[in-house]
Amino acid sequence: MTVPLLDLTPQYDAIRSEVDEAIRRVVDSQYFILGPEVEALEREMAEYLGVPHAVGCASGTDALLLPLMALDPRPGDEVIIPAFTFFATAGAVWNAGFTPVFCDIDPVTFNVTAETLEAVWSPRTRAVIPVHLFGQMAPMPEINALARERGAIVIEDAAQAIGARQAVVPPPEHDNGNSWIMAGAAGDAGSFSFFPTKNLGGFGDGGLVSTTDDVMADRVGKLRVHGGRQMYHHEMVGTNSRLDALQAAILRVKLRHLPEWTAARGKNACAYHGSLRDVAEIVLPDALPGNVHVYNQYTIRAQRRDELRAHLSGKGIGSGVYYPVPLHLQECFRELGGKEGQLPETERACREVLSLPIFPELGEERQARVIEEICAFYGRG
Numbered sequence: 081m082t083v084p085l086l087d088l089t090p091q092y093d094a095i096r097s098e099v100d101e102a103i104r105r106v107v108d109s110q111y112f113i114l115g116p117e118v119e120a121l122e123r124e125m126a127e128y129l130g131v132p133h134a135v136g137c138a139s140g141t142d143a144l145l146l147p148l149m150a151l152d153p154r155p156g157d158e159v160i161i162p163a164f165t166f167f168a169t170a171g172a173v174w175n176a177g178f179t180p181v182f183c184d185i186d187p188v189t190f191n192v193t194a195e196t197l198e199a200v201w202s203p204r205t206r207a208v209i210p211v212h213l214f215g216q217m218a219p220m221p222e223i224n225a226l227a228r229e230r231g232a233i234v235i236e237d238a239a240q241a242i243g244a245r246q247a248v249v250p251p252p253e254h255d256n257g258n259s260w261i262m263a264g265a266a267g268d269a270g271s272f273s274f275f276p277t278k279n280l281g282g283f284g285d286g287g288l289v290s291t292t293d294d295v296m297a298d299r300v301g302k303l304r305v306h307g308g309r310q311m312y313h314h315e316m317v318g319t320n321s322r323l324d325a326l327q328a329a330i331l332r333v334k335l336r337h338l339p340e341w342t343a344a345r346g347k348n349a350c351a352y353h354g355s356l357r358d359v360a361e362i363v364l365p366d367a368l369p370g371n372v373h374v375y376n377q378y379t380i381r382a383q384r385r386d387e388l389r390a391h392l393s394g395k396g397i398g399s400g401v402y403y404p405v406p407l408h409l410q411e412c413f414r415e416l417g418g419k420e421g422q423l424p425e426t427e428r429a430c431r432e433v434l435s436l437p438i439f440p441e442l443g444e445e446r447q448a449r450v451i452e453e454i455c456a457f458y459g460r461g
């Protein structure tokens with residue numbers, strides 16, 4: 081029995097008729113760019129996240145780029161991001177015209193904290209991007225407090241964390257159902273990706289910006305259509321970053337199923353926890369108290385990581401290394417002067433992390449195979 085790291089086929093099979101009907105509806109309308117399907121998705125996402133504004137765009141990368149462009153960077157302005165994230169976080173900062181400044185991570189959650197951000201803060205810091213890595217939110221209350229005190233903007237990279245939540249502290253006086261805040265609703269703006277491997281994935285590229293800020297929403301809405309809502313009248317230089325109606329129609333179907341898929345990921349995570357807890361050579365990922373983790377990835381730390389990965393691969397079991405190279409040591413950022421040893425927890429994570437199959441349709445039998453082979457590799461059972 082082989083076990084892929086991710087298989088998207090069973091998800092499509094389960095909702096094929098609903099999705100095919102949505103595709104047919106768009107094709108029949110011949111309305112392909114923005115339009116009513118995109119507007120409906122934006123309304124439904126805004127409601128799901130509990131924010132006033134959601135603006136669809138062409139990718140998760142652009143969902144970072146557009147709010148950064150909206151800040152109108154001057155040369156030398158800095159944005160702090162973790163060195164341990166997908167490249168897009170840094171690429172968007174660079175392409176918007178900011179200088180990326182890399183900070184370290186908390187070893188337990190793989191996320192930035194107020195402390196790791198503060199360690200690299202400078203008078204030129206205009207914004208920070210906490211990345212909710214693997215599906216767990218960074219500690220937003222302390223990050224917001226630091227940013228507010230110093231007048232910086234907070235953009236959440238929620239590409240891997242749609243549906244993740246965090247308890248509001250202090251808890252509201254009367255629990256009126258608002259004692260949780262969703263990823264993408266906790267900062268000034270949030271960036272989502274609908275890349276097919278994300279928890280809510282389209283049939284191609286897509287992204288969305290969430291925001292509580294009316295001015296930000298207005299600017300992002302213009303920047304995605306070349307900087308002006310009225311055709312041939314441009315207030316800013318934007319870009320083409322529109323969301324397709326086909327993607328929006330498919331995503332609207334899938335959004336309705338997201339809670340059940342998220343629950344299945346959580347159940348798989350529980351099963352790994354229960355069975356791998358006693359393997360001393362590995363560290364399991366955990367949700368901090370007050371966090372709902374949505375497990376876009378189930379990422380362990382493993383001694384002899386590369387050997388374990390080769391063993392699993394030899395048994396037909398897929399795994400992934402997210403991410404092998406820290407951003408401060410990437411060739412393209414050499415001029416920023418990153419040095420080995422500068423961000424020790426990031427560099428250690430790059431050597432130790434291994435992501436295991438966690439997709440909702442994994443099933444008990446295939447998951448048991450993964451567990452069995454990890455135990456076998458470390459000489460247990």
Ligand SMILES: *Cc1c(COP(=O)(O)O)cnc(C)c1O
Nearest residue numbers: 139140141166168169239273275
């Ligand atoms: C996937 C991802 C992105 C970029 O999303 P795309 O849709 O691929 O452009 C950005 N940040 C993180 C953390 C991601 O995982």
